[in-house]
Amino acid sequence: MSVHSLVQALKAGGSLITLLDRLGYRPVREHGKEAMYLSMLRDNDTQPSFSVNDKLGVWFDHGTGKGGNIIDFGIAYWPLLSFGEVVAKLQATLSGERLLPREKRPRLAVQTPAYRVYETKPLGTHPAITAYLESRGILSAARPFLREVYYQIEDGRGGRRKYFAAGWQNELQSWEVRNRFFKGCLGPKAISFLPGHTRKLAVFEGFMDFLSWKTDHPAADHSIFVLNSATLLREGIRKAVTFPVIDLYLDRDPAGTLATREFIRRLPYAADRSDVYAGYKDYNDKRVPGLQQAAAQLSPAHPSDKPRVPPGR
Numbered sequence: 001m002s003v004h005s006l007v008q009a010l011k012a013g014g015s016l017i018t019l020l021d022r023l024g025y026r027p028v029r030e031h032g033k034e035a036m037y038l039s040m041l042r043d044n045d046t047q048p049s050f051s052v053n054d055k056l057g058v059w060f061d062h063g064t065g066k067g068g069n070i071i072d073f074g075i076a077y078w079p080l081l082s083f084g085e086v087v088a089k090l091q092a093t094l095s096g097e098r099l100l101p102r103e104k105r106p107r108l109a110v111q112t113p114a115y116r117v118y119e120t121k122p123l124g125t126h127p128a129i130t131a132y133l134e135s136r137g138i139l140s141a142a143r144p145f146l147r148e149v150y151y152q153i154e155d156g157r158g159g160r161r162k163y164f165a166a167g168w169q170n171e172l173q174s175w176e177v178r179n180r181f182f183k184g185c186l187g188p189k190a191i192s193f194l195p196g197h198t199r200k201l202a203v204f205e206g207f208m209d210f211l212s213w214k215t216d217h218p219a220a221d222h223s224i225f226v227l228n229s230a231t232l233l234r235e236g237i238r239k240a241v242t243f244p245v246i247d248l249y250l251d252r253d254p255a256g257t258l259a260t261r262e263f264i265r266r267l268p269y270a271a272d273r274s275d276v277y278a279g280y281k282d283y284n285d286k287r288v289p290g291l292q293q294a295a296a297q298l299s300p301a302h303p304s305d306k307p308r309v310p311p312g313r
Helices: 003-013 016-022 070-077 083-093 127-135 207-216 230-240 254-266 283-298
Strands: 029-031 034-037 050-053 058-061 066-068 114-121 147-154 160-169 175-178 183-186 192-194 197-204 222-226 245-249
Touching: 003 070, 003 083, 016 050, 016 070, 016 083, 066 070, 070 083, 127 160, 147 175, 175 207, 197 207, 197 230, 207 222, 207 245, 207 283, 222 230, 230 254, 245 254
Parallel strands: 197 222, 197 245
Antiparallel strands: 029 034, 034 050, 050 058, 058 066, 114 147, 147 160, 160 175, 175 183, 192 222
């Protein structure tokens, strides 16, 4: 079967739920025709925000505002593979699965939720946002770069819920938002670029890691790329080629390690600097245990007094 024919067969009859099951993911709950998962495309998703409608053959990640068919999922899930490799991976994972649909799937657009940012404020207005950034050890460094973002989401059934979070804008003016319970993007994903030294570039996967680095290196004058998603790696490499000095501070998990290798394969002079947070998943994770240790050292010596440890995410 040609690649084109296989793609059409996967779109028409490939089961997203079967694919996710074979990749090790199970739905947290089912609502009508939709199965809801913790997002496997984002780290630290604590609420089921990845929906699948297997009858229509579509998925939607409410945290990123992106969705599509089974091919689109494969591209998002395996960002370092070529298109042909993604199709082969899908075929192998669904090996033995019947790809001919019992009925023709309707061609429907994936519905996106209606996000509306109705207000932004300087940091320090909402105590919960301040406490969250303080618990991550980045509050001081965050003040010039983040805003408090207040937004509402329409759920498609007429309901509206209001939320607040710390926000960071990307090149498309979308807001990357974080609070203790949610990590996502209001609008299309894109890289964030902060211009600085024209010859030196520091690359991070998320803005928490950039702000952790900035806390440790307040005088550093590098230009900054924050990918905001590992799926934007190729775009990041393409844009980084103009810088002769590149320092990489990507995650130390399997996906981040692969991304670092790919970056260095394409731009061999790029340097992996992740050894500064060896033993931790990312730069920000390194800072939190340090804060906990400092809190323990400052706590009373009486055995009945427990150290006040800053809360986690």
